[in-house]
Amino acid sequence: MNKRPHTNPKPSGELAPETSHKPGFAVRKAAADILGNVVHKRRPLDGELEAHSGFRQLAANDRALARAIIGAALRHRGEISEILDRLLDRSIPEKTGRVVDILHVAIAQMLFLDIPDRAAVSLAVDHAAADRRARPYKGLVNGVLRRLGRERDEVTADLEADSLNTPDWLLENWRSAYGEETAGAIARAHQGEAGLDLTVKSDPEGWAKKLEGEVVGAGSVRLTRKGPVEALEGFEAGEWWVQDAAAALPARLLGDVRGLTAADICAAPGGKTAQLAAAGAEVTAVDISRNRLKRLEANMARLGLSVTTVAADARAFEPQEPFDVILLDAPCSATGTIRRHPDVPWIKQAYDVEKLSEIQRDLLDRTVSWVKPGGLIVYCTCSLEPQEGEAQAAAFVERQSGKVGLVPIDPKEIGGLGDCVTKEGYLRCLPCHKAGTAAESTGMDGFFAARFRRF
Numbered sequence: 001m002n003k004r005p006h007t008n009p010k011p012s013g014e015l016a017p018e019t020s021h022k023p024g025f026a027v028r029k030a031a032a033d034i035l036g037n038v039v040h041k042r043r044p045l046d047g048e049l050e051a052h053s054g055f056r057q058l059a060a061n062d063r064a065l066a067r068a069i070i071g072a073a074l075r076h077r078g079e080i081s082e083i084l085d086r087l088l089d090r091s092i093p094e095k096t097g098r099v100v101d102i103l104h105v106a107i108a109q110m111l112f113l114d115i116p117d118r119a120a121v122s123l124a125v126d127h128a129a130a131d132r133r134a135r136p137y138k139g140l141v142n143g144v145l146r147r148l149g150r151e152r153d154e155v156t157a158d159l160e161a162d163s164l165n166t167p168d169w170l171l172e173n174w175r176s177a178y179g180e181e182t183a184g185a186i187a188r189a190h191q192g193e194a195g196l197d198l199t200v201k202s203d204p205e206g207w208a209k210k211l212e213g214e215v216v217g218a219g220s221v222r223l224t225r226k227g228p229v230e231a232l233e234g235f236e237a238g239e240w241w242v243q244d245a246a247a248a249l250p251a252r253l254l255g256d257v258r259g260l261t262a263a264d265i266c267a268a269p270g271g272k273t274a275q276l277a278a279a280g281a282e283v284t285a286v287d288i289s290r291n292r293l294k295r296l297e298a299n300m301a302r303l304g305l306s307v308t309t310v311a312a313d314a315r316a317f318e319p320q321e322p323f324d325v326i327l328l329d330a331p332c333s334a335t336g337t338i339r340r341h342p343d344v345p346w347i348k349q350a351y352d353v354e355k356l357s358e359i360q361r362d363l364l365d366r367t368v369s370w371v372k373p374g375g376l377i378v379y380c381t382c383s384l385e386p387q388e389g390e391a392q393a394a395a396f397v398e399r400q401s402g403k404v405g406l407v408p409i410d411p412k413e414i415g416g417l418g419d420c421v422t423k424e425g426y427l428r429c430l431p432c433h434k435a436g437t438a439a440e441s442t443g444m445d446g447f448f449a450a451r452f453r454r455f
């Protein structure tokens with residue numbers, strides 16, 4: 001993106017009590033607070049949603065509305081900043097409470113959600129009036145938003161959404177990795193939300209019919225209807241789990257794992273552990289986070305799958321015996337998941353990719369001693385950055401020369417998704433790739449995987 005969004009780092013959060021009971025107010029207040037904490041403090045959205053008591057106290061439909069507003073404000077953050085630049089004569093000073101976040105939340109509603117201007121503007125003005133530091137800017141909030149309502153077409157003309165909504169370092173990285181056109185298609189894919197994909201234990205066609213979905217990718221079921229997954233047939237019975245069509249591909253690259261010992265490194269919450277266990281492997285799931293491992297255990301219990309869990313930093317993990325196969329889903333920048341985590345572009349920086357690449361490199365090198373000679377290692381990340389994918393895999397083979405070799409992937413192994421296999425034989429899924437045959441079945445998480453054999 002070309003311009004830095006207006007920042008507003010020190011919100012006061014103090015509210016006049018009389019305004020806090022207006023219908024719709026608490027939703028906008030939560031949305032502006034959470035948005036502010038994500039973008040100014042670079043904190044992950046999921047954690048902020050969990051931590052915000054005002055958000056937690058909202059009714060379910062209001063929580064959904066707050067999420068939708070925050071999602072739109074993040075997906076269109078660059079466009080909204082550019083619109084504000086066009087509407088403001090000079091930038092808003094610092095220490096003005098939530099003013100900028102209030103404006104972003106209001107514009108997201110006016111331009112990108114089906115919310116009448118009147119409601120968005122009046123609640124924004126109320127919010128500014130209720131915040132001690134923002135109060136002097138109440139008139140400005142009113143004026144700017146009303147002008148946007150009146151001059152919407154002129155103010156929003158010729159916005160270059162792809163480049164505005166993507167931080168420069170990311171767009172540059174994608175351009176140099178995938179070319180101008182594909183980088184644009186990736187950025188455009190991030191404007192939409194991801195679908196809901198399930199991995200089923202068996203009979204994808206049958207489950208697609210029962211749940212009114214479509215089989216996509218290499219046998220995932222994509223749902224078209226919305227609503228809580230817990231209420232769907234097969235959830236209680238543990239017949240399926242939620243997993244993006246792209247995220248379901250790496251475990252398949254280990255082939256027939258029946259009766260084999262498998263280590264799933266960085267395993268929680270267990271989507272790939274479940275695949276390996278359901279395919280008949282004896283799985284050891286390793287993760288550094290005890291809390292996330294608890295979620296993995298709860299997921300395996302629901303699915304009726306039995307696995308061994310180990311809470312450990314994989315950099316210090318020493319198995320008693322080597323495994324037949326290893327799956328390493330290394331910690332990464334997660335830029336492949338921007339459709340479902342629109343906060344990622346605003347909380348991650350180029351520096352994170354560098355730092356994470358070092359951990360990936362350490363973990364990859366360790367896998368060599370964890371696997372039996374002749375055994376397969378699959379390395380994967382949900383990142384679009386080649387430093388965490390292609391470059392990492394190539395450097396691994398070079399460093400471990402003579403000890404491991406690349407085993408190229410054949411599109412037939414992944415349901416014929418030829419677009420997702422590079423000429424070197426890596427798996428490279430992009431959010432703009434088509435996952436299914438129906439018109440709406442575009443998109444899958446950005447994912448990289450490479451397969452190696454230990455000699």
Ligand SMILES: C[S@@+](CC[C@H](N)C(=O)[O-])C[C@H]1O[C@@H](n2cnc3c(N)ncnc32)[C@H](O)[C@@H]1O
Pocket residue numbers: 265266267268269270271272273286287288289292312313314315329330331332382
């Ligand atoms: C991308 S998530 C894994 C997703 C999981 N494989 C799945 O399919 O559901 C990355 C995981 O790596 C774990 N992790 C990060 N650093 C680690 C380390 N040094 N050792 C072990 N686990 C680590 C995180 O706790 C997180 O659960």
